Amino acid sequence: MAKGTVKIVVERCKACGFCVEFCPTKVLALSPAFNSKGYHPPHMVNPEKCSGCDLCGMYCPDFAIFGYKVGEKPAQKEAVHES
Amino acid sequence: MKADPAGVLTGVHFLDGDHACCEGALAAGACFAAGYPITPSTEVVERFAARIPKVGGTFIQMEDELASSIAIQGAVWGGAKAFTVTSGPGFSLMMEHIGYAVMTETPCVFVNVQRGGPSTGLPTLPAQSDMMQARWGSHGDYEVIALCPNSPQECFDLTITAFNLSEKYRVPVMFMMDECVGHMTEKVIIPPAEQIEIEPRRKTHKPHDAYKPYECNGDGSLVPEMAHAGEGYKFHVTGLTHDERGYPAMTVAAQQKLVGRLRDKISKAADDLLLVEQDNTADADVVVVTYGITSRVAQRGIDSARAKGLKVGKLRLKIVWPFPDQLIKKLSQRAKAFVVPELNLGQISREVERAAGGVKTVCVPHAGGGVHRPEDILKAIQEASR
Amino acid sequence: MSEVDFECAECTNPVEPFLRSERMPHIWCPGCGIGTTVNCFTRALIDSKANLEKLVVVSGIGCTGRVAGYLKLDSFHTTHGRAIPFATGLKLANPKLTVVVYAGDGDLSAIGGNHLIHAARRNIDLKVICVNNLIYGMTGGQTAPTTPEHATTSTNPYGTFEPGFNLPHLVDAAGAVYVARWTTFHVRQVARSMQEAFKKKGFSFIEIISPCPTLYQRRNKMGDGLDAMKYYKQASKVKNGAPTGEVGLTKTGEIAVGKFVDRDRPDYRELMVHRFHESLGDEYVETGELVCS
Numbered sequence: 065m066a067k068g069t070v071k072i073v074v075e076r077c078k079a080c081g082f083c084v085e086f087c088p089t090k091v092l093a094l095s096p097a098f099n100s101k102g103y104h105p106p107h108m109v110n111p112e113k114c115s116g117c118d119l120c121g122m123y124c125p126d127f128a129i130f131g132y133k134v135g136e137k138p139a140q141k142e143a144v145h146e147s
Numbered sequence: 148m149k150a151d152p153a154g155v156l157t158g159v160h161f162l163d164g165d166h167a168c169c170e171g172a173l174a175a176g177a178c179f180a181a182g183y184p185i186t187p188s189t190e191v192v193e194r195f196a197a198r199i200p201k202v203g204g205t206f207i208q209m210e211d212e213l214a215s216s217i218a219i220q221g222a223v224w225g226g227a228k229a230f231t232v233t234s235g236p237g238f239s240l241m242m243e244h245i246g247y248a249v250m251t252e253t254p255c256v257f258v259n260v261q262r263g264g265p266s267t268g269l270p271t272l273p274a275q276s277d278m279m280q281a282r283w284g285s286h287g288d289y290e291v292i293a294l295c296p297n298s299p300q301e302c303f304d305l306t307i308t309a310f311n312l313s314e315k316y317r318v319p320v321m322f323m324m325d326e327c328v329g330h331m332t333e334k335v336i337i338p339p340a341e342q343i344e345i346e347p348r349r350k351t352h353k354p355h356d357a358y359k360p361y362e363c364n365g366d367g368s369l370v371p372e373m374a375h376a377g378e379g380y381k382f383h384v385t386g387l388t389h390d391e392r393g394y395p396a397m398t399v400a401a402q403q404k405l406v407g408r409l410r411d412k413i414s415k416a417a418d419d420l421l422l423v424e425q426d427n428t429a430d431a432d433v434v435v436v437t438y439g440i441t442s443r444v445a446q447r448g449i450d451s452a453r454a455k456g457l458k459v460g461k462l463r464l465k466i467v468w469p470f471p472d473q474l475i476k477k478l479s480q481r482a483k484a485f486v487v488p489e490l491n492l493g494q495i496s497r498e499v500e501r502a503a504g505g506v507k508t509v510c511v512p513h514a515g516g517g518v519h520r521p522e523d524i525l526k527a528i529q530e531a532s533r
Numbered sequence: 534m535s536e537v538d539f540e541c542a543e544c545t546n547p548v549e550p551f552l553r554s555e556r557m558p559h560i561w562c563p564g565c566g567i568g569t570t571v572n573c574f575t576r577a578l579i580d581s582k583a584n585l586e587k588l589v590v591v592s593g594i595g596c597t598g599r600v601a602g603y604l605k606l607d608s609f610h611t612t613h614g615r616a617i618p619f620a621t622g623l624k625l626a627n628p629k630l631t632v633v634v635y636a637g638d639g640d641l642s643a644i645g646g647n648h649l650i651h652a653a654r655r656n657i658d659l660k661v662i663c664v665n666n667l668i669y670g671m672t673g674g675q676t677a678p679t680t681p682e683h684a685t686t687s688t689n690p691y692g693t694f695e696p697g698f699n700l701p702h703l704v705d706a707a708g709a710v711y712v713a714r715w716t717t718f719h720v721r722q723v724a725r726s727m728q729e730a731f732k733k734k735g736f737s738f739i740e741i742i743s744p745c746p747t748l749y750q751r752r753n754k755m756g757d758g759l760d761a762m763k764y765y766k767q768a769s770k771v772k773n774g775a776p777t778g779e780v781g782l783t784k785t786g787e788i789a790v791g792k793f794v795d796r797d798r799p800d801y802r803e804l805m806v807h808r809f810h811e812s813l814g815d816e817y818v819e820t821g822e823l824v825c826s
Binding site: 071073075076078079080081082085086103118119121122123124125126127129130132 | 544546547548549552557558559561562563564565566567568569571572573576717718720721724757758759762763
């Protein structure tokens with residue numbers, strides 16, 4: 065079973081391909097489908113290989129994809145130290 | 148509110164205008180200054196550099212006037228009251244940041260001890276030839292406030308006024324001295340702190356979520372409330388045309404709304420921003436409109452003319468911008484002529500002519516480097532009254 | 534199992550809490566690397582547990598200048614080249630703030646070049662992030678002080694012939710206490726360098742080589758953003774501690790990356806406070822935050 069997965073905001077994607085190219089386990093490919101701006105967003109072609117490392121999220125210049133480990137809720141890794 | 152006594156050097160002093168300006172800034176609560184050396188203004192920041200470590204605050208000598216004029220704005224958003232000091236060539240370099248202060252509504256004071264220009268001109272000699280630059284020097288449509296002192300005492304008093312107005316209207320204020328006033332030494336009386344009125348910053352007290360940095364309160368004021376960096380508001384400030392959230396808005400409507408408000412907050416406050424001295428204007432045939440050092444020379448000319456029986460009045464502008472259109476218009480209903488001596492080839496005289504609506508306006512030009520001869524002003528009054 | 538998590542509303546991109554989401558999508562071109570650097574920046578903020586109320590981003594003008602406006606932090610989009618002097622005033626007025634200058638190569642090293650070297654010389658406690666795309670992007674692809682020789686630009690249509698700046702060398706010579714260079718390929722290293730800079734007191738400078746597919750890569754027939762990233766991956770060589778005089782860039786050659794400088798010297802404020810204590814003794818009124826009345 066996959067250790068992780070990704071979440072994609074299709075409409076933000078500009079299809080640069082960074083996430084596809086640099087995914088260490090080659091989980092992603094650009095989809096044949098279009099978003100409303102005419103770009104091909106990524107989709108998971110090997111979901112079982114996803115480790116949830118979030119390298120795709122680090123690379124994505126459009127904040128359109130991120131990865132996380134299954135069972136972990138990324139936003140709740142408390143980021144913000146409000147004083 | 149009253150001035151913080153820490154910066155107020157209460158007492159009777161013998162000061163030149165540059166030093167008096169520095170004391171005015173300290174009394175007004177300025178705790179940050181950035182500057183770059185330039186004659187004849189440097190004494191202001193030299194004194195500030197010596198005084199501020201004992202008062203509490205920071206002076207930094209920046210690498211140029213571009214840096215000085217934006218460093219003060221960083222300091223203002225960090226919580227300080229701040230100013231910079233320069234003369235003509237440096238003032239030219241500061242123009243972009245006057246625009247930035249206008250657009251971002253950053254309260255700050257630009258002191259310009261005017262010298263002869265253009266270019267390097269006359270570094271050690273006076274002029275009043277940056278008056279239009281103070282009004283129009285940065286690109287785009289805008290309104291600012293400019294003051295002109297004519298004595299060291301006024302360099303003190305009106306510097307406080309300059310800071311107060313910049314806080315009240317969140318606008319950069321030009322403090323337009325000249326080399327004569329800056330280097331003239333006279334008695335300066337600095338009152339106790341409790342007699343000095345200070346305009347507090349227009350700080351917001353709204354909850355973080357409800358605050359929009361460029362939203363007017365709905366209380367009729369066109370001046371939004373200000374937050375400082377580090378208070379948790381997480382606000383954005385930009386020199387781009389922006390909406391009430393401070394976000395860039397590249398539309399005709401946003402431009403019209405913002406630039407219109409930036410103009411209106413000053414132009415609609417014309418009554419509050421009228422600061423003049425009038426002598427014998429009520430029944431004057433000729434009104435001499437004057438400001439800065441020239442007003443002291445003009446006084447001789449006016450006195451001589453009155454001794455000869457001419458009905459001459461004096462209107463001295465302490466606030467030059469916004470220009471007192473309504474007052475000039477009112478005086479023009481009776482006066483036959485206006486005489487405007489100034490240390491330039493005709494800048495404020497054109498404003499008088501415009502506001503006077505056809506009443507004869509005589510400029511008494513002087514290219515700078517010295518002051519007028521009183522007899523030349525007398526001669527202009529005599530000719531104008533014919 | 535993963536289906537459920539995939540749909541869960543709380544699972545948000547780690548960058549999201551830092552963005553003014555209502556302003557998305559941003560203006561950057563497909564394949565531009567600036568957004569990638571923003572990811573690194575936000576990951577660095579998370580991992581360093583930065584106090585976000587006291588963290589301010591100051592940008593200049595240009596493509597990278599837009600970063601300030603997209604971040605949900607106190608943020609200032611200043612004039613062209615003047616982010617550093619604005620940040621200098623801000624930091625001196627309130628030393629409790631962590632002040633980050635986020636700007637492009639043209640902004641920092643051409644129009645703002647004088648401020649860059651003087652802030653480094655004074656050792657003002659600023660964290661300068663320089664996204665270097667080797668060209669003026671916002672205005673249409675003109676030559677920058679960083680454009681490698683022989684690259685074609687709109688103002689050097691027959692190829693650039695003036696030598697470019699080696700920015701790490703410049704700021705090292707001027708006195709920066711922390712100098713690193715990475716590319717947008719090195720996302721984890723960029724984030725780590727940013728964290729190190731947050732901890733470092735004094736003038737830190739991180740150069741991030743970044744693609745400009747629309748104007749630099751296209752005009753030089755170097756492919757798109759992804760091709761630039763592949764080139765960075767292939768041509769980069771980690772040279773931690775390398776003498777900065779040897780890390781200049783060429784159009785197609787090796788890209789020296791790594792942490793080049795990490796040293797300690799007192800920052801501007803420390804020097805100022807020390808001097809006044811020495812000279813003025815009890816007369817000195819030391820101030821923290823300058824709070825106006």
